[in-house]
Amino acid sequence: MSKKVGIIDYVGLKGGNHYYSLCLLDALANLGYETYLLSNLTEGLNEEKIHIQKTFDFDISRNLTGFSNLIGGTINACRILKKNRVKTVIFHLFEASWIPLVVLSIFKFYGLKVIGISHDVTSFEKNENQKARDFIYSKLIDQVIVHNQYSYNYLKQVLPIDIIAKTRIIKHGGHKAIINSNIGQKTARKTLGLDEDVTYALFFGQIKKVKGLDLLLKAFPTDIENLHLIIAGKPWKDEFQIYESIIESRRLTSKTKLFIKYISEEERDNLYNAADFIILPYREIFQSGVLLMAMSYGLPIIASDLPANKEVLNNNEGLLFKSENIENLNTQIKKMASDKVLRESYAKDSIIKIESEYAWSTIAKEYVSIIQ
Structure with missing residues (x-):
């Protein structure tokens, strides 16, 4: 069985997140992985190695239309991964709010193993719900990735020890x-x-x-x-x-x-x-x-x-x-x-x-x- 992995990224082009996704998937493809990117772009780095499909709009607004696009895009992305027998999905996490909670819940509904990259381990808006945060990290993410010791130390102060046990430090790559x-x-x-x-x-x-x-x-x-x-x-x-x-x-x-x-x-x-x-x-x-x-x-x-x-x-x-x-x-x-x-x-x-x-x-x- 071939090795497969996907990234579902609804931020993508809007926040420059696609740079990270493309570089990581390209490097994994060079290690023999069949890679998939489900986001809001249609082309990117080494398209022969990365299967890229647009499942989200460029800008997901926080209204009923945006919510519909988010849910529909996530379900479509999960179906594409399941159809291609991809069992592991990587997800970029910037805040512990209802948006990632809903998206990650859909991932779990489809039986996907979730690797969550915690870019901002807490929201700079200081409005995170602690119960939602703990539920996301403990129930919806199987492996947590942070980029440096500072982020790891911060999570140690606010999350239960069982979540820290499944947290690893892996650096954010360059962009050459x-x-x-x-x-x-x-x-x-x-x-x-x-x-x-x-x-x-x-x-x-x-x-x-x-x-x-x-x-x-x-x-x-x-x-x-x-x-x-x-x-x-x-x-x-x-x-x-x-x-x-x-x-x-x-x-x-x-x-x-x-x-x-x-x-x-x-x-x-x-x-x-x-x-x-x-x-x-x-x-x-x-x-x-x-x-x-x-x-x-x-x-x-x-x-x-x-x-x-x-x-x-x-x-x-x-x-x-x-x-x-x-x-x-x-x-x-x-x-x-x-x-x-x-x-x-x-x-x-x-x-x-x-x-x-x-x-x-x-x-x-x-x-x-x-x-x-």
Whole structure:
């Protein structure tokens, strides 16, 4: 009997989750697995190796129509897996709410073994139902995966010991297989309408309070004439007017380039290749896909000194600043902006680390013992 595994991912393209799914399934396919991705995309990495079917809409709204699509898509995905005799499904878990509870219950109804990847081990909205969380982790997930020691330690504090016993730490992989880091900076900037002679810092990803864009705007230096900021991403339960008011009050309008929208893969490639460094001013994080994306491009990083960030940037691969400390962030931005040699060193070390410690080929082998 051939080895088979599937991922059911209703977030997919909307949140950039498909990068993770495609890279993991591609690596498992290279280990001899027949792999399936049921999501909201129709094509992706190595389609000859991964069976990709669209079972969900791009954007599942939180209303009756969205709920109907979610349930229908999940049932259809499970039927496809059962038809192809796939017994194990991998699921991305970002919150312990009624949505994953319903989806996971359908998985169990179809008799699937569930490997749950807990990306955010608790919701940053602080509104999780403890009973729902415990039920999801204890009854609906057979094996729990977290990405670092910080997330594991957090779960140890809030979940029963029997759930911790079935929890393993497996790293989040890098993104070198799905990015184009060969676009020259000059070409990328021309495509985006950026100035060739300016030093650009990049803020990339969903815009929400925990991501700390307000901290970055308050810390961004105004006394370095050729230092500008690119902000790229779409607000999530947040109003961009809050940030626009800071931009205006600090007279940063002429120093900021805004891409406030969903960012396509082509635009992402151009943004990362156009920037000189990236800033991650997060207030809270359990694991940052943006950080690993930046390292995959070889883009120098400034990040808040949160435990999850420090676990990755633990050998001088970037600059850390004291979390929520505007003055310290200002200092680190100036340091990175003024030292091209330092940026080149961080870029080189980041790529080395991604290739040596965050390779999907290695990560996939850790999943094999769980899938079997």
